[in-house]
Amino acid sequence: MASAKTTTVVFSVLAIFAVSYAHNITEILSSDPSLSQFSSFLTQTKLDDEINSRQTITVLALDNAAMATLTAKHPISVVKNLLSLHILLDYYDPKKLHSIDNGTVLTTTLYQTTGSASSQEGSVNITDLKGGSVGFGSGAPGSKLDSTYTKSVKQIPYNISVLEISAPIIAPALLTAASSDVNVTGVLEKAGCKTFASLISSSGVLKVYQSQMDKGITIFAPNDEAFKAKGVPDLTKLSNAEIVSLLQFHALSSYSPIGTLKTTKGSLPTLASGVGKYDLSPSAAGDSVTLHTGVDSSRIASTLLDATPVVIYAVDNVLLPVALFGMSPSPAPSPDSDSPSPAPAPEADSPSPAGTPMSSPPAPSSSESPADSPADSPAGTSADENTKNGGNERRVPAMFIAVGLSVVSGVISLVL
Ligand SMILES: *[C@@H]1O[C@H](CO)[C@@H](O)[C@H](O)[C@H]1NC(C)=O
Ligand SMILES: *[C@@H]1O[C@H](CO)[C@@H](O)[C@H](O)[C@H]1NC(C)=O
Ligand SMILES: *[C@@H]1O[C@H](CO)[C@@H](O)[C@H](O)[C@H]1NC(C)=O
Ligand SMILES: *[C@@H]1O[C@H](CO)[C@@H](O)[C@H](O)[C@H]1NC(C)=O
Ligand SMILES: *[C@@H]1O[C@H](CO)[C@@H](O)[C@H](O)[C@H]1NC(C)=O
Numbered sequence: 001m002a003s004a005k006t007t008t009v010v011f012s013v014l015a016i017f018a019v020s021y022a023h024n025i026t027e028i029l030s031s032d033p034s035l036s037q038f039s040s041f042l043t044q045t046k047l048d049d050e051i052n053s054r055q056t057i058t059v060l061a062l063d064n065a066a067m068a069t070l071t072a073k074h075p076i077s078v079v080k081n082l083l084s085l086h087i088l089l090d091y092y093d094p095k096k097l098h099s100i101d102n103g104t105v106l107t108t109t110l111y112q113t114t115g116s117a118s119s120q121e122g123s124v125n126i127t128d129l130k131g132g133s134v135g136f137g138s139g140a141p142g143s144k145l146d147s148t149y150t151k152s153v154k155q156i157p158y159n160i161s162v163l164e165i166s167a168p169i170i171a172p173a174l175l176t177a178a179s180s181d182v183n184v185t186g187v188l189e190k191a192g193c194k195t196f197a198s199l200i201s202s203s204g205v206l207k208v209y210q211s212q213m214d215k216g217i218t219i220f221a222p223n224d225e226a227f228k229a230k231g232v233p234d235l236t237k238l239s240n241a242e243i244v245s246l247l248q249f250h251a252l253s254s255y256s257p258i259g260t261l262k263t264t265k266g267s268l269p270t271l272a273s274g275v276g277k278y279d280l281s282p283s284a285a286g287d288s289v290t291l292h293t294g295v296d297s298s299r300i301a302s303t304l305l306d307a308t309p310v311v312i313y314a315v316d317n318v319l320l321p322v323a324l325f326g327m328s329p330s331p332a333p334s335p336d337s338d339s340p341s342p343a344p345a346p347e348a349d350s351p352s353p354a355g356t357p358m359s360s361p362p363a364p365s366s367s368e369s370p371a372d373s374p375a376d377s378p379a380g381t382s383a384d385e386n387t388k389n390g391g392n393e394r395r396v397p398a399m400f401i402a403v404g405l406s407v408v409s410g411v412i413s414l415v416l
Helices: 002-017 025-029 033-044 047-052 064-073 076-084 110-114 184-190 194-203 205-211 224-228 240-248 258-263 345-349 365-376 383-389 395-415
Strands: 057-061 104-108 123-128 134-138 147-156 160-165 217-222 279-285 288-292 297-307 310-315
Touching: 025 033, 025 047, 025 147, 025 160, 033 047, 033 064, 033 076, 047 076, 047 258, 064 076, 076 110, 184 194, 184 205, 184 297, 184 310, 194 205, 194 217, 194 224, 194 240, 205 240, 217 297, 258 279, 258 288, 258 297
Parallel strands: 057 160, 217 310
Antiparallel strands: 104 123, 123 134, 134 147, 147 160, 279 288, 288 297, 297 310
């Protein structure tokens, strides 16, 4: 009796701590070896993070033979585009497939959220065919329903459904979307990030970015408004080396699409890391991701390009690294009425009300995240739990110890 209760307590405590990810697609797929290639490519393209971080989702899985036809013909960036067309942002279990209103529907996919798709080419047509089978095809006009439902893999009602289909869904427009030669400045200029584009060209940092593009890179580009904002330090007062560091601080040496940033805990090194503090800590609240530098923070405004292994985001603010701006450059350097740029005060102020804590950047790295996360995290949602732990891994063990103690006390009280 007591042991049954004990088990219940232990399991319910464990369950509470298992919710930090909505689901784990890798684990779900591991039950079926014929889906191992599909699973492996979700991991390589980081679509697994994207799936795991979403609440309501349907994954249309392909068996190893179907995957082989895709991967033999296309580079990884195209494979990623095509696989993201197999991730539906709605819940379809086998029963719902057979009870679609009027027998046909266009449903939104993950590909549509990358910003590179028109609404039709980013959607999938599901049609209930005669004789009990269900067909799948691209939502682009004139597409055939080349794929059919074969079997259910797993359902966790209204959260995640994994269904196997017979063949890849192909939208012709996605096949040519391979951008192995990304024109970074072209993308930036089109998106209203001209200042940043011209800074990376003139400083030579563009070459650094380019040398990283085969291995993977994530670029955070402040828009033109961001450079004009109050509190942005006067760039003409920085040395060339400092400008280079500042620009390298705006990129990661790895491919981190939005789902990956959402699930990242702790800080990420940037291309400027190595000497001094040049780390960024992401935090997520719902679908939005904010980057914290320790001096200021910025929301990620939009994804400008996601072509594995290159991703470019627009951000609202210039990111100010602790290594360059942690020493509170405030009123000191501009005593003579240099009024147009009244020092980085407004932004530097928000993370820590008094100027003093800023002047001790060598302090434990954990000191800055708690300082700035409360500023922009609207308390309450479960995503905020990650926010608060972001950049502060030391809290996690403490939490587990606390849980451990409560489990032990629960067990003891039940046994008695
Ligand atoms: C998901 O499950 C796989 C295999 O069971 C494991 O290796 C991986 O760490 C898990 N991922 C997360 C985010 O929990
Ligand atoms: C189903 O068809 C009817 C009649 O053609 C139409 O009025 C209705 O809007 C359709 N429903 C959906 C969900 O498309
Ligand atoms: C889905 O595709 C079929 C076959 O091409 C077409 O008849 C049907 O109208 C499409 N459904 C929708 C909702 O566009
Ligand atoms: C589905 O997700 C919600 C929110 O995370 C959770 O409360 C619920 O328990 C989940 N359902 C199942 C069956 O896991
Ligand atoms: C990149 O795009 C810019 C702006 O559209 C253009 O001026 C430049 O020539 C392009 N560079 C390459 C290598 O295509």
